[in-house]
Amino acid sequence: MKVTVFNGSPAGPNSATQAIADAFLKGAASAGVNTQTIYLRDEKIGHCRGCFACWFKTPGRCVQHDDMAALLDLYNTSDIVCFGTPVYTWNMTAYLKNFVDRLTPLKAPKIQEAHGHFDLEDAEAKTQKFVVLANCGFPGEKNFDVLRAAMACCNPSLEVYRNCGRLLKSQDPAVQEKVAEWLTAVEIAGAEMAAGQTVSPAVHEALDAPLMSIPDYVKYIQMG
Numbered sequence: 001m002k003v004t005v006f007n008g009s010p011a012g013p014n015s016a017t018q019a020i021a022d023a024f025l026k027g028a029a030s031a032g033v034n035t036q037t038i039y040l041r042d043e044k045i046g047h048c049r050g051c052f053a054c055w056f057k058t059p060g061r062c063v064q065h066d067d068m069a070a071l072l073d074l075y076n077t078s079d080i081v082c083f084g085t086p087v088y089t090w091n092m093t094a095y096l097k098n099f100v101d102r103l104t105p106l107k108a109p110k111i112q113e114a115h116g117h118f119d120l121e122d123a124e125a126k127t128q129k130f131v132v133l134a135n136c137g138f139p140g141e142k143n144f145d146v147l148r149a150a151m152a153c154c155n156p157s158l159e160v161y162r163n164c165g166r167l168l169k170s171q172d173p174a175v176q177e178k179v180a181e182w183l184t185a186v187e188i189a190g191a192e193m194a195a196g197q198t199v200s201p202a203v204h205e206a207l208d209a210p211l212m213s214i215p216d217y218v219k220y221i222q223m224g
């Protein structure tokens with residue numbers, strides 16, 4: 001079994017996104033699965049050209065010869081795919097959006113409808129589960145509205161939306177303690193999912209807990 005994080009933060013391994021991903025993968029590894037992180041900023045992935053050759057000329061294959069062919073293999077052979085991103089201008093980063101656009105070869109040019117929502121059929125039935133690991137710089141939940149809507153199309157089994165994300169990289173020991181407690185909940189979620197379980201209600205509750213009050217966070221952010 002394999003769990004793969006596709007991290008769309010420009011900060012790569014030093015990102016707050018990766019702090020969340022590392023905790024999730026640590027939990028997954030404790031359940032005995034293989035884990036891997038791909039830092040999308042380090043991959044050579046051209047923009048989708050919108051030519052639809054991957055549907056009509058060479059089904060399943062893109063005309064571009066870049067790192068995406070290997071990443072599609074990795075995506076297809078992963079049992080849990082995690083999309084990691086900070087919120088950039090309400091949405092996922094351009095690195096992750098570019099990667100998601102380049103997943104087009106996995107779709108078929110057949111429109112399907114579910115509950116009034118139209119989408120494309122998968123060329124082959126998806127076998128993996130999906131997880132969203134995201135953080136944003138502002139307090140409040142509304143910053144994730146656009147990302148949440150975009151991610152709904154992959155029907156995620158777990159969505160971790162961490163507001164006040166700057167705290168994840170804090171050097172303040174009191175903040176670090178609170179963050180470590182929260183990351184433990186992420187770790188347990190990773191272990192539960194890798195064990196084939198659904199994430200328990202207590203863990204969901206811990207994941208939704210605030211790290212700091214909004215006035216304190218606003219003060220904290222404006223210190224630097």
Ligand SMILES: Cc1cc2nc3c(=O)[nH]c(=O)nc-3n(C[C@H](O)[C@H](O)[C@H](O)COP(=O)(O)O)c2cc1C
Nearest residue numbers: 009015016017086087088089090136137138143165
């Ligand atoms: C170009 C840019 C756009 C951003 N847009 C938002 C935003 O719309 N909402 C928000 O809450 N934070 C926004 N942020 C803040 C980031 O989400 C925040 O700094 C985050 O912690 C970075 O995570 P990372 O370390 O994983 O890259 C933005 C940051 C940048 C650089």
